Amino acid sequence: MLRLLLRMIFCQERRISIKLKAEHLKQKYEGMPIIDDISFYLNKNEFVTLIGPSGCGKSTIFNIIAGIVPLDEGKVFIDGKDYTGEQGHVSYMYQKDLLLPWKRVIDNTALPLIIKGEKVGEARKKVTPYLELFGLQGFEYKYPFQLSGGMRQRAALLRTYMFSRDIVLLDEPFGGLDAITRAKMQTWLLQVIEKIKPSVLFITHDIEEAVYLSDRIYVLSARPAKIKEEVQISLPRPREREIVISAQFNRIKKHILSNLS
Amino acid sequence: MRKWESIRDKAIPVLFIILVILIWQLIVDSGIIARYILPSPWDVITVCIAILPEITVHIYTTLQEALTGLLIAITLSVLLAILMDNFTVVKKALQPLLVVSQTIPIMVLAPLFVMWFGFGMLPKVMVVILVCFFPIVVSLLEGLGSLDKDLLNLMKSMKANRWQIFYLAKFPASLGSFFSGLKIAATYSIIGAVIGEWMGGKAGLGVYMTRVRQSFALDKVFASILVIIILSMLLFKLIELIQLLAMPWKRAIK
Ligand SMILES: Nc1ncnc2c1ncn2[C@@H]1O[C@H](COP(=O)(O)OP(=O)(O)OP(=O)(O)O)[C@@H](O)[C@H]1O
Ligand SMILES: [Mg+2]
Numbered sequence: 001m002l003r004l005l006l007r008m009i010f011c012q013e014r015r016i017s018i019k020l021k022a023e024h025l026k027q028k029y030e031g032m033p034i035i036d037d038i039s040f041y042l043n044k045n046e047f048v049t050l051i052g053p054s055g056c057g058k059s060t061i062f063n064i065i066a067g068i069v070p071l072d073e074g075k076v077f078i079d080g081k082d083y084t085g086e087q088g089h090v091s092y093m094y095q096k097d098l099l100l101p102w103k104r105v106i107d108n109t110a111l112p113l114i115i116k117g118e119k120v121g122e123a124r125k126k127v128t129p130y131l132e133l134f135g136l137q138g139f140e141y142k143y144p145f146q147l148s149g150g151m152r153q154r155a156a157l158l159r160t161y162m163f164s165r166d167i168v169l170l171d172e173p174f175g176g177l178d179a180i181t182r183a184k185m186q187t188w189l190l191q192v193i194e195k196i197k198p199s200v201l202f203i204t205h206d207i208e209e210a211v212y213l214s215d216r217i218y219v220l221s222a223r224p225a226k227i228k229e230e231v232q233i234s235l236p237r238p239r240e241r242e243i244v245i246s247a248q249f250n251r252i253k254k255h256i257l258s259n260l261s
Numbered sequence: 262m263r264k265w266e267s268i269r270d271k272a273i274p275v276l277f278i279i280l281v282i283l284i285w286q287l288i289v290d291s292g293i294i295a296r297y298i299l300p301s302p303w304d305v306i307t308v309c310i311a312i313l314p315e316i317t318v319h320i321y322t323t324l325q326e327a328l329t330g331l332l333i334a335i336t337l338s339v340l341l342a343i344l345m346d347n348f349t350v351v352k353k354a355l356q357p358l359l360v361v362s363q364t365i366p367i368m369v370l371a372p373l374f375v376m377w378f379g380f381g382m383l384p385k386v387m388v389v390i391l392v393c394f395f396p397i398v399v400s401l402l403e404g405l406g407s408l409d410k411d412l413l414n415l416m417k418s419m420k421a422n423r424w425q426i427f428y429l430a431k432f433p434a435s436l437g438s439f440f441s442g443l444k445i446a447a448t449y450s451i452i453g454a455v456i457g458e459w460m461g462g463k464a465g466l467g468v469y470m471t472r473v474r475q476s477f478a479l480d481k482v483f484a485s486i487l488v489i490i491i492l493s494m495l496l497f498k499l500i501e502l503i504q505l506l507a508m509p510w511k512r513a514i515k
Contacts, residue, residue, distance in 0.1 A: 066418045088420035098412050102433040102510045111429070115421045143510040163419055 018080075019044050019167050019199045020065070020090070025074035027060060034060055036224040038074075042167065042201050047193065049202040049210040052220030053260065058203045059095060061225070062169050065201070066092040078167065091163040095171045097156040099144040105155050106131075106140040112163035127162060133192060134158040150181040154188075165196060171203045186212055187241055194238055207260070211235075211252050212244055219259050229259050300480040309484035320488060322464040326382055326457065327450040327496070330389025334446060337390070338397040345398075346405040346431075347423070363395050367456055375460040385457030385465070392453040393446035400442025404435025437511070440504040447496040451489055 020042040027035040034057040042048050050058055063069035065076055067087040076084045083089045091112075099108045106124050107114070109131075113123035131137045134154045144152055153173055160168055173189075174182045186209055193200065204210050210217050217231040233252060235243060243249055282302045288294055289301035296304070345352040367388060374384035408431050416426045458467025466485050473481035505512065 063414075068414045068418055087418050090418075092415070092418045094411055094415060096411060098409070098415050100412075100430065100433070102436075102508070112419050114429070115416070115419050115425055145510065 017044050018042070019046075019078065020201065021077040022061075022065065023075045023077070025061065025064060025076075026072050027057070027064065027069075028072055033224040035064075036226050038220075038225060038227055040218050040227065040230075042199055044199055045197045047200045047202065047213055047215045049204060049214040049217045050220055051204055051207065051210045051217055051256070051260070052225060053222045054205055056220050056223045057225035058220065059171055062092065062171050062201075062203065065169060066090055089164075090167040090169055091160045091165075092169045093156055093160040093171060093173055095175060097144075097152045099152060099155055099159075101144055104141050104143055105136055105147070108144065109134075109136070109155055109158040109162055111159055127158070130158055130161070133195065135188065148181075149177050150185055153177065153185060157189075161196070161198070165198055167201070168198045169201045169203075172205070173202075174209070175204075182209075183241070189213065190239055207253050207256050208244060211249060211256070212239065217256065219256055231256060297477070297479060300483050304480050305483045305487055308480040309487050312481060312484055316466070316469055316485070316488065319464050319466045319469045320492070323451065323454045323458065323466040324492065326385040326454040326465065327389055327492075329382070330386040330453065331393050331447060331450040333386065334390045334393035334450075335397060335443070338394050338401060342398050342401040342405060343427075345402060352402075359395060359398060362391070367392060367453070371456055371460045374457070380461050380463070384460070385454050385462065388457035389450050389453035392449045396442040396445040396449070397439070398442075400445075401435055401439045404438030405431050407438065408434045436504075436508055440500065440507075443504075444497055444500050447500045448493045451493045451496065455489060 018041050021039075022041070023039050025035050025038045026033070038061065040048070040050075050061065052058055060069060064071045064074075067076075067083070067085050067089070070085055074084070075082055078089050099105075100111070103111070106127060107120070110118075110120070110123035110127045113126055114120060118126070128140075131140055134157065136151065136155060136158065139147060139151065144155070147155065153176075157170075157173060160170070174185050177185060190213065202210075202213060211233055214233050217233060218227050219229045219231065220226065221228050231252065235248065235252075285299075286301050286303060289296060289299055289304075300308070341355070345355060370391065371384070371388050374387045378384040378387065412430060412434075413426065416430055421429065454465065455467040455470070458465035459471055462468050466489060470482060470485045473485070
């Protein structure tokens with residue numbers, strides 16, 4: 001009986017284990033506070049969005065987690081270990097696609113593997129099975145400038161995923177796309193996530209995008225960034241596009257909107 | 262529409278050069294300037310073809326010196342630029358020296374090189390290296406520094422080491438700028454060799470020019486200038502071709 005109970009607790013613990021935890025992050029640039037005591041967490045296989053006004057410090061939070069920007073105060077835990085200020089523990093996709101113009105799509109997406117020391121042939125072989133899922137088949141030997149905006153973003157996403165399938169940080173991946181492509185990419189991303197189940201930390205300032213994609217949303221204030229509210233999105237998955245016009249969806253949207261302004 | 266514009270853009274300089282040459286021809290033909298002072302373009306071309314068999318050996322020598330010097334200059338400047346880019350100390354120490362090296366007139370150095378290194382190939386190659394070195398180092402340094410800062414951070418977040426950052430990102434990002442410097446260096450290289458040869462030697466276009474100038478064969482002097490221009494332009498085009506091959510991602514979609 002006790003054993004069963006223990007096992008249940010253990011399994012429960014495993015199922016919702018915390019992948020990433022940020023505690024009391026504080027950051028100043030030239031004496032000006034940018035991030036003011038922010039704490040949040042990300043569960044395994046969860047999709048969590050940070051939403052906030054432009055310039056509030058969202059990208060800075062990601063830079064801190066990725067260990068690129070040294071932080072003033074606070075700690076970053078990954079799988080329970082203190083990795084504050086350390087690089088290479090999360091997959092990070094920047095606001096810009098940052099594809100290398102001089103590399104073909106296949107080599108751009110295989111870049112993380114090549115950096116890890118794999119031979120080009122091997123790395124290409126490992127990327128190939130994912131090209132279809134990411135909608136890049138037939139374009140693997142093209143250069144980035146020959147791709148459409150949506151395709152470039154998908155290539156950058158695949159590269160991010162090839163680095164680590166564990167924790168993925170996505171900083172406004174669809175920010176530069178037109179509305180139609182953007183909607184398509186969101187639906188596509190949902191499908192991909194159903195398949196590969198990563199743990200995603202996402203940035204956007206588009207409320208609909210946040211609600212449509214996320215399990216949980218942190219609403220940030222204007223600079224200096226503070227967490228105003230944590231919103232659980234209990235919309236069922238898998239989600240169809242039509243969900244964005246449902247009453248429940250709009251209620252959540254309205255709630256966040258009133259909180260943001 | 263765009264095609265017509267590109268044809269027009271190419272046609273304008275060609276037409277202008279033809280116009281200048283025509284005026285030059287007319288001035289000499291009409292006798293305003295005597296032939297022994299300024300040969301006409303047509304004279305230059307006919308003389309050039311006539312002396313071609315006798316100057317091929319000189320062309321060959323000059324080309325050999327220029328290319329040797331250019332290759333050594335490329336090797337040295339690539340090494341130096343990489344060092345300077347990686348170690349701020351080296352950069353700080355060498356940058357002023359590099360600039361100073363360019364303020365010394367070649368015409369002063371060339372005779373010194375002859376005194377130090379004799380009348381063989383070496384002093385000419387030294388002059389070529391000296392004139393080619395600077396544009397390559399400067400352009401390559403600029404190129405290496407031009408990598409997007411976010412891209413650099415991205416590479417770091419993927420745990421790329423210094424060498425990987427260099428050959429995967431920094432170096433390819435610098436190629437455009439590098440080739441710009443290389444094109445300038447290539448055109449300088451022929452002139453550098455010729456200047457070296459003016460100070461004395463057995464063969465080369467510079468040696469030939471000195472000889473024909475001393476016998477007041479102005480048409481042959483002009484013919485040698487024409488040959489030098491053609492050689493420089495060919496070298497320029499060659500570098501352009503290499504650039505096109507080395508940077509396939511820069512080729513526009515046709
Ligand atoms: N290196 C830096 N030095 C000084 N100030 C900086 C630096 N980087 C960012 N900032 C400032 O910090 C603030 C937050 O920047 P950040 O890029 O994190 O905002 P953001 O929320 O991602 O904005 P956006 O929605 O426009 O992407 C901005 O006001 C910016 O000017
Ligand atoms: Mg940002």
